[in-house]
């Protein structure tokens with residue numbers, strides 16, 4: 001068996017645009033995928049787009065099987081795996097937000113079938129990446145998985161999704177700035193495996209999004225188009241790197257800690273955005289990139305303070321001072337930030 005961890009595995013068909021949902025079956029056929037589709041979805045996306053997907057397979061030998069998942073959990077993944085074993089599908093379709101897509105991604109990995117990502121919200125770069133993430137028992141388990149074979153992102157649907165889910169996706173991309181700074185630091189100090197291509201792509205993706213921040217506005221299809229292209233590009237950077245390093249540094253560790261300390265309070269993207277303001281300050285001091293990051297977040301209505309994340313100051317300090325403990329990933333937080341220093345960075349950046 002070859003070690004596939006060194007392979008670069010990317011989606012082949014990426015459809016982004018108005019009405020592309022109706023080209024899902026065509027994009028799949030073009031990949032020579034055959035057999036019964038298994039659609040993994042959650043209640044709202046199924047209601048919004050289920051019929052439009054299912055009807056495209058009416059002329060196929062077998063109608064699609066459907067599993068509707070209510071929550072992201074290992075039990076839900078297990079249910080989908082079981083259903084996949086029962087129906088023996090040709091491929092899986094993840095239709096929805098991060099919940100449905102991650103579950104489809106991880107189940108497809110387990111049953112050895114390809115999967116196609118059909119996002120209905122542009123909430124984070126997991127909709128395209130080679131990683132799955134499951135919140136359980138107060139923590140988030142991030143696991144390697146297969147990237148999608150195809151991505152079908154209908155900008156009409158994405159533009160009508162709740163705006164705060166789109167701003168979360170933007171913040172997840174903006175945080176790539178600090179993820180890459182951390183990655184370079186780890187490369188220089190710790191000889192961590194590093195890819196210049198993946199780092200450059202990730203950084204450019206964040207730059208393009210910040211450069212377009214003024215034109216990212218609610219209900220505009222053009223905005224969804226910009227955001228989803230950036231999410232695809234960030235997912236590709238992770239696939240090139242073979243890890244989430246290009247898109248996940250100390251700001252993600254901070255967010256993962258918040259998922260333990262204050263579960264369900266704020267979204268992934270919004271938490272990493274605020275984390276990124278503070279870790280950019282740690283990297284560059286007063287004249288660093290932190291103001292640019294904060295202004296870009298503010299201009300798209302993403303949170304920039306603890307209060308806007310529905311957190312109190314102490315929760316932010318606890319997450320910041322313990323973030324280094326949760327993963328063996330070297331970042332600007334090194335072996336931990338001192339509590340007084342953590343308060344100082346949070347105050348200097350107006351997070352608290």
Ligand SMILES: NC(=O)C1=CN([C@@H]2O[C@H](COP(=O)(O)OP(=O)(O)OC[C@H]3O[C@@H](n4cnc5c(N)ncnc54)[C@H](OP(=O)(O)O)[C@@H]3O)[C@@H](O)[C@H]2O)C=CC1
Pocket residue numbers: 042043044045048070072096097098099100102120121123124125126127129131132133134135140157158160161162165267268
């Ligand atoms: N793989 C990765 O790298 C990452 C994965 N994640 C994971 O992703 C999940 C969070 O992703 P997220 O997308 O926020 O969560 P969800 O999939 O739960 O979607 C968020 C909400 O939006 C609703 N929804 C979906 N599409 C639409 C639409 N078009 N219009 C209106 N509402 C809609 C969903 O409704 P309903 O529930 O009714 O279907 C849900 O209430 C978590 O499980 C997290 O662990 C997070 C970050 C990174």
Ligand SMILES: O=C(CO)COP(=O)(O)O
Pocket residue numbers: 124125126131133142172244247248252253
């Ligand atoms: O959210 C991610 C990238 O944006 C994935 O990162 P993690 O590997 O830290 O879960």
Ligand SMILES: [Zn+2]
Pocket residue numbers: 124125172247248252268272
């Ligand atoms: Zn992220």
